[in-house]
Structure formats: structure tokens, C-alpha cells
Amino acid sequence: MEDQFVISQVIRADTVDLYLKGIRDKRHLLDTLIEKFYAAGVIESREEFLKAIYEREALGPTYMDNFIAIPHGKSKTVKTPAVAFGRCEEGVYYDTQLGGGIVKLVFMLAIPGEMSAEQYIRVLSRLARLLIYEDFIHDLHQAQSYADVLAAIKEGEKKLS
Template sequence: MSQAILAKENILLNASVGTKEEAIKLTGSILVEKGYVDASYIGKMLEREELTSTYMGNFVAIPHGTEDSKEFVKNSGISFVQVPQGVDFGAGNIVKLFIGIAGKNDEHLDILSNIAIVCSEEENIERLVNAKTADEILEIFEGVEG
């Protein structure tokens, strides 16, 4: 049975983190814990953030590995971390939703475009930031399975 790209267990609500690095590590650790990636992938996520910010606007960041991190990806997966009080991402940007992505081959491109569609709607962002259960998050992302 193939692993779900976004499962209930991949969702962490009401997290509290002090820095963007902590937030990225937390987002990555879910991917590691659930078997999507090797632990080395987290370092690649942090490296990626130094190259270009993964802040997408609308309180959303999509941390993911660098181009050369593919070898650390076992299965495509998404982790979702909600930080209601927000994390400073620099340049006055505050992030409340972290969507960690690990893509096998080019599967992550489909995943990304689906996430972009969901996150382009401010009303969806508000629902994601205020969601109290993993089921609410899954409902909003129902179309993300590609």
C-alpha cells in the first residue's frame, strides 16, 4: 500500500516555535519520523532556506530540500505545521503555516501547484490558521492528492 502524501499524522496544530530554523526543523522532523525522508533531508531544507526564502506570502512558507536532496527522499510526502502566533521569517514576513514537502521524482511539482491553489485563497488560509483538528486541514487540502 502506498503511503498517503498528506496523512492526519503529518499534521501538527498549535505549535509554538521561536525561529524560522526551529520551524523548518520541526516541519522536516515530521517527514523523517513518518518515513518520507532520511534525517539528512532536514539539513537540505535549511540550506535551501539560505539560498532563497520559501516564504510564499499569505502567512505561508513551503520548506523543502535543495535540488541535490532528492537522494534523501524515500516517498513523496507533505508535513503541515500550524503556528498560530506566527514566526518571523525576516523582512517583516510572518509565517503561521509551514507546509514541508518531499517530492520523489517530479511528483512534488503537482503537489506544489495544488498547495498554491489552496493557499491563494485568503479564506482558505484563515481556515487553516484557525483549524482545531487535523480533519479540518485534510478537508481543505482534499484536492492535494494530485
């Protein structure tokens, strides 16, 4: 279970897309990443997972400033913990109930329903803590491949105690 706290262990090549284009809005962005989870067998139902994402969105914004958003959902439709990453350099407006902003980097987390609240927060907090490191964000903007993204995450995670 310990490995599930580590982002580099749960991010997957088949749910990373560094060249998202033509994304119209937040919903389109969410749907695009949810589709990747579905195709990868991470989730069984796109509708159930989208519902879980929006339930979380209702609790508080997942827009993090600095062109980053971290939408996440905890649901029994999630079969295995996973992280998707999408980069959209043209930017997408990401609205929340407390205002929003342009997003270029998106991490989406799929959390299985049976995962405890504590584990859930630990995964999320590890990711959130990574986001304050400028060199990590820089590396994500520069990444040319999944291997680059994974290397950036692993390098970033070394800084977290």
C-alpha cells in the first residue's frame, strides 16, 4: 500500500498526454482525461467517475494557480489508483465556484472507493507539495515524453520528506 502514496508509482504512460489541443472548456478537459482512464481500464464507468470529480469540485476549488489544476475523484468505479497528466500549452479556462483561471497542466487523480481518507489525503498532499517547486513545474512544461514526466516526478519526490 505504501507505493500508492507515491505519484511516480501510480502515474501511467497510457494516461499522459503532453500535446492536448483544441480543448474547448473545463468539461472537455475533464472528459478527455477521463476517457484515458477508461481506455486504460482504470475506471469502469466514465459517468460515475465524472460525478465523483464534480462532487469533489463542489467542496472546493482544485484550480491551484500557476496554470495548474488537480481534479480528483474517489469512487468505487475506480479499480486501481492512478494519475493522469495532460498538458495543453494553448490553455483552457478552468472555472470554479471561487473563480478560476487558465490551466495548462492538469493532474487528475483516480482514487478507489475503498482507499481510506488518510491515504487519499496523503496522495493528494504529496502531489500538491510537488507543485510549489518551480523546477518541477518547469520540467513539466519542457517534457517531451512520458519518460521526461516520470523523471521530473521522481526528481521532485526526492525533495519530499
